[in-house]
Amino acid sequence: MDRVLRIGLLGCGTVGGGVVTLLSGEVDDITARTGARLEVVRIAVRDLDKASARGLPVSRDVFTTDPSAVVEDPDVDVVVEVMGGLDPAGGLIRRALELGKPVVTANKELVADAGPELYEAARAAGVDFAYEAAVAGAIPIIRPLKESLAGDRVTRVVGILNGTTNYILTKMSEEGADYAEVLADAQRLGYAEADPTADVGGHDAAAKCAILASLAFDTVVHASDVFREGIAAITATDLRVADRLGYVVKLVGIASEVDDRVGARVHPVFLPKEHPLASVRDAFNAVYVEAEAAGQLMFYGRGAGAMPTASAVVGDVIDVARNLLQTARGAAESVHRAKAIRPIEDLQTQYYVLLAVDDQAGVLADVARTFGDHGVSIAQVWQEGAGDSAQLVLITHRAREGDLQQTVGALAAMTNVRSVASVLRVESEVFAS
Numbered sequence: 001m002d003r004v005l006r007i008g009l010l011g012c013g014t015v016g017g018g019v020v021t022l023l024s025g026e027v028d029d030i031t032a033r034t035g036a037r038l039e040v041v042r043i044a045v046r047d048l049d050k051a052s053a054r055g056l057p058v059s060r061d062v063f064t065t066d067p068s069a070v071v072e073d074p075d076v077d078v079v080v081e082v083m084g085g086l087d088p089a090g091g092l093i094r095r096a097l098e099l100g101k102p103v104v105t106a107n108k109e110l111v112a113d114a115g116p117e118l119y120e121a122a123r124a125a126g127v128d129f130a131y132e133a134a135v136a137g138a139i140p141i142i143r144p145l146k147e148s149l150a151g152d153r154v155t156r157v158v159g160i161l162n163g164t165t166n167y168i169l170t171k172m173s174e175e176g177a178d179y180a181e182v183l184a185d186a187q188r189l190g191y192a193e194a195d196p197t198a199d200v201g202g203h204d205a206a207a208k209c210a211i212l213a214s215l216a217f218d219t220v221v222h223a224s225d226v227f228r229e230g231i232a233a234i235t236a237t238d239l240r241v242a243d244r245l246g247y248v249v250k251l252v253g254i255a256s257e258v259d260d261r262v263g264a265r266v267h268p269v270f271l272p273k274e275h276p277l278a279s280v281r282d283a284f285n286a287v288y289v290e291a292e293a294a295g296q297l298m299f300y301g302r303g304a305g306a307m308p309t310a311s312a313v314v315g316d317v318i319d320v321a322r323n324l325l326q327t328a329r330g331a332a333e334s335v336h337r338a339k340a341i342r343p344i345e346d347l348q349t350q351y352y353v354l355l356a357v358d359d360q361a362g363v364l365a366d367v368a369r370t371f372g373d374h375g376v377s378i379a380q381v382w383q384e385g386a387g388d389s390a391q392l393v394l395i396t397h398r399a400r401e402g403d404l405q406q407t408v409g410a411l412a413a414m415t416n417v418r419s420v421a422s423v424l425r426v427e428s429e430v431f432a433s
């Protein structure tokens with residue numbers, strides 16, 4: 001008879017539902033691969049009636065509204081956390097590890113906040129803590145960074161790390177879709193976080209960027225160390241200008257190490273249409289890794305949605321279950337070394353600046369002088385519209401972010417500049433460090 005390993009799920013929303021579906025649909029294959037039958041025996045949810053009404057292939061008495069009961073249940077061998085948020089998820093995971101139960105999570109917010117403490121708790125308990133689903137959904141990227149590339153020196157990681165925003169930007173630029181309507185679609189399709197401001201504000205991508213930077217550079221980078229801008233301010237004009245100049249607008253996360261300092265940033269960029277990341281559309285994600293010996297690698301796939309995310313979660317469940325059967329642990333995170341965070345002001349890249357201006361003689365000269373006064377050189381400039389809707393579009397040469405920020409401050413204070421409507425970084429084919 002097959003050995004049975006019993007799974008306790010914390011949360012059964014988009015991802016949890018996918019996990020239950022996957023585990024119950026491929027029983028024979030999963031049993032063969034694991035060496036044990038995996039059975040979901042307890043599931044914590046907020047609303048019992050809502051959970052039962054979903055028609056998932058589990059009996060009603062599996063559900064509870066008490067997540068602690070799942071963790072504490074002696075019948076639960078492996079805990080899968082797919083409820084999200086810092087609390088109570090963090091405390092529940094700590095307790096599960098303390099009880100010697102391996103944990104699988106999809107919670108990037110928590111891993112970016114408390115990852116090192118949780119890895120340490122898992123190490124002390126001699127069990128696994130796995131989080132492949134937390135970054136870029138279905139795409140295997142945690143395991144490649146932690147294991148496959150352990151012999152190499154990663155220098156840079158660039159990723160489209162949020163499906164919701166990539167979906168929104170794709171629909172806005174290709175179909176002229178309305179921002180609010182596409183965001184509602186992304187929510188309906190199960191891509192968005194419970195609070196979608198985490199997606200559009202760049203917080204979700206910043207958490208993922210922090211996790212990738214920590215793994216790539218053997219250090220601890222928290223989400224708060226990641227410079228962050230979201231996509232809420234992107235306009236149809238920005239998308240049109242980008243297109244005209246041969247770019248697409250993408251929200252990217254970029255982590256790099258230069259001279260023992262780690263830079264980590266998430267913001268929208270103008271990306272050349274021929275860059276491999278430019279063709280990553282809809283809710284797809286991609287992570288582009290540069291390593292000294294391996295050269296360039298690109299990982300591509302679905303970064304959000306029930307089944308793609310469940311694929312990564314169940315892969316981890318099988319991994320930790322195999323280890324549990326052998327009373328072994330999988331690869332641990334490397335020992336962290338303290339590294340300074342590189343301030344965004346030190347970044348050097350090109351910029352696109354859109355200004356609403358008074359349509360009068362001399363304004364262009366005044367604007368150009370302001371750029372020049374701060375050491376920022378202009379590569380291209382033209383006027384769009386006239387009268388009350390006059391706008392100046394400027395593309396700079398490579399400049400220091402600190403100088404650009406000062407330029408923007410000075411522009412905003414000019415009497416003939418009505419507003420600084422947009423400022424976006426322009427990345428050439430080789431990303432700036």
Ligand SMILES: NC(=O)C1=CN([C@@H]2O[C@H](COP(=O)(O)OP(=O)(O)OC[C@H]3O[C@@H](n4cnc5c(N)ncnc54)[C@H](O)[C@@H]3O)[C@@H](O)[C@H]2O)C=CC1
Nearest residue numbers: 011012013014015044045046082083084106107304305309
């Ligand atoms: N939706 C997606 O495409 C992806 C989501 N994730 C992550 O997976 C996790 C879950 O996301 P979703 O399934 O989309 O969220 P969701 O909001 O659809 O589901 C959350 C579930 O947890 C339950 N829950 C939350 N707090 C609870 C509490 N205190 N007590 C009992 N039950 C509680 C809810 O009732 C619900 O069943 C999050 O950490 C998210 O960031 C990761 C990758 C992709």
Ligand SMILES: N[C@@H](CC=O)C(=O)O
Nearest residue numbers: 162163164192193304
């Ligand atoms: N809300 C996230 C889900 C996966 O992490 C996204 O849109 O990418």
Ligand code: NA
Nearest residue numbers: 132135137139
């Ligand atoms: Na992943």
